[in-house]
Amino acid sequence: MTDTAPDAVSRPETPARPGTSAPARAAMGPADDPGEVTDVLPGVPGPARPGDPPGPRAAPARPAADAEKPADAAPYGLPGKPFARGPFLWGLTAALGVLTAWGLAQALVSARGVIVLTVVAAFLAVGLNPVVEGLRRWGLGRRAAISIVFLGVIVMFGLFGLAIVPPVSQETSDFVSAVPGYVQDLLANPTIKRLDADYQILANVRDYITSGGLGATVAGGILGAGAVVLDAFFSGLTLLVLTLYFLGSLPSIREYLLRLVPASRRPRTAAIGDEILAGIGGYVAGNVLISVIAGALSWLFLTVAGAKYALALALVVAVTDLIPLVGATVGAVLVSAVGFLQSATLGIACAIFFVVYQQIENYVVYPRVMRRSVDVAPAVTVIAALFGGALLGAVGALLAIPVAAAVALILREVVLPRQARL
Template identity: 50%
Template sequence: MAQGRSEESGRGDGSGGGDRGEEAAAPGPRAHAPAETGEHPGVPAASVMAAAEHRAQRTPFPGTGRLNYFTLGFTGALGVLTAWLLVQALIGAQGLFVNILVALFLAVGLNPVIESLHRRGLPRWAAILTVCVALIAFVTGFVWTLVPPLTQQFGEFIANAPDYVRRLGDNRFLGDLERRFHVLEQAQQFVSSADFGQRVFGGVFGFGQAVLNSLIATFTVLVLTLFFMASLPGITEVAYRLVPRSRRARVRELGDEIIARVGGYIGGQLLVALIGGVVALVFLTAIGSGYALTLALVVAVTALIPLIGTTIGALAATLAVGLGDLRLGAVTLVFFLVYQQIESYVIAPRVMRRSVDVAPTVTITAALLGGALLGLVGALIAIPVAAAVTLVLKQVVFPRLDER
């Protein structure tokens, strides 16, 4: 009996051991099953996370179950306000940007002169100082010769204005208008009134303020030009370092060529303007003009303006001479018309042939587009920019297109 119980217990132990072995072996396959979450029993955690990510993608603002239109509108309005403030800041600083652009343009254009003086033995700082002194002397001389005649002529016009109005009554046509509408009588009362001087003073004050602003802008440009000329090699070196090393040599070659062409263009324009000023000085002195030097400087400075500069200078000289003598004014107009043709077809092409290789159509288009965008400054820098773009097209873009 005991032996039977021991066998049964042995069998029971064996079966029990077998059951425990089965139970121990059972969790093996379940170990590969996805883990379940407490919030969603029976749902794998990966499915819950995928659903959460899907909801986050559908909801613009994580953490909310619906679209918050107020927050969306406020964010959009804040972005528009920021963009508007940025545009207003750029518009307010437009004058400063123009001065910086002109100064950089002058520094690049005068760099060949500095390099030439440096090759002749002057240190770079001495060459820069020499060029700056020459610029300051030219600007000072131009202002000194221009302001006194204008002031004198304006003062004489104000003093003789009533007499001019009275003389107009001697004309038959104007006399008829005076009898019908009393135009000259009202003009005589206006120039003879006490308010005339005050109004003229207000105009002179506004003109003086404009002149002062121009002088400040000129001084700013000169100072910036000085700094740009001193640091131009460092600026170009930093710009070249921004290019990957594999292309740096090619970019350096193109950049140096562009700087050389811009300098050649400015040098050529200065030479053409100098020739025009000397020719105008000789002619105006020969006809006995009392403002020959002033008008010659005006012709030289306006000749720097592309396309229309020579015409503006010719009209200014013709008007100044014609006010004193109509015959001499007509002779002056004919002289400048002839010289303008010689300059356009003989002098300028020979001077600019080696500096700027740009088609005439591109030159005219670039000057007009630059003038429309930035006014006089845009017209001045448009042709060098067109020359740089043309150089890049010929040496980079077109060869790559031909290889394909």
């Protein structure tokens, strides 16, 4: 009688699975047998196996790490739903937005003077940069070229002050010296005598002078004028310093601004930016050239006509000619008025000269000088100058034309081609 192994009798054979050979099934262990179902989840009993004792199977013990965990993972309870955005929350958010916008507007208004100085300094730096680049092409370094250009600007301001201040001081001194004579002439006038007899004008004037009211008014006027002069001096000094800084760091500022543009668009942006800078520089150089021509011709005419302080009046014409549209007219009116104060013949001659010269400047000089600098339609020029003057006065009118040229270039090179592809 042949002995039989107990396992062979007690353990039934697992039915063969398709694609599994008998040697492979024999090599499999109890845990590797694909036909055997094992417990997958800890703590959950699996199905009964053949040979297991009857009765419920006990769950295995929990690991020690699980036993140490707290029963409730959120000791303060689960978070609830977020609050609904009701009318109060919307109103509070809107009020905070309005207050923020109002604060930013107040900050801009308070810093308006600084913003204008910064913009004008950047504008002057861009306008002087072509001169610096021209000196560099002659073999000078950038620092030496900037020093020469800045020294020339300071000399120009100094000459302007030397030409304007002495005549104004002399005229003021002459007027103060002539006041007693004017008073005596007024007292000898029959009409003034009759009005003084009726209304006691001289007595009221004498009481006003002796009471100290005139002294307080004059002192207040002197202090106000001194404050205006000091403010203008420090503003001019700040403008020169800012212009020097912008002129020295213009290439680095350009490179930094280009880094803010995506890399795929930098070449095109750099080309458009260089074109805008070249246009602004050409406009500033052309405007200065036109003003120099106007001042030189005015000085020559006033000298030949025998006007007093011809150089100072010519500088007034040159400075006011920098303002687009109305600057030349303002300078002509001022100089003609001074000419009428000297003599009627000189005033009429000044009026005729400036009328003729402005026609030549508008139709001959200006188109030839500005032809290569800015490409803006005449109507756009007038509208831009009006808007700039309304926003920032003379400075806005001066900046409006190159800004309009830059906007026109962007529209022509970016917006219009994109609209044509749609």
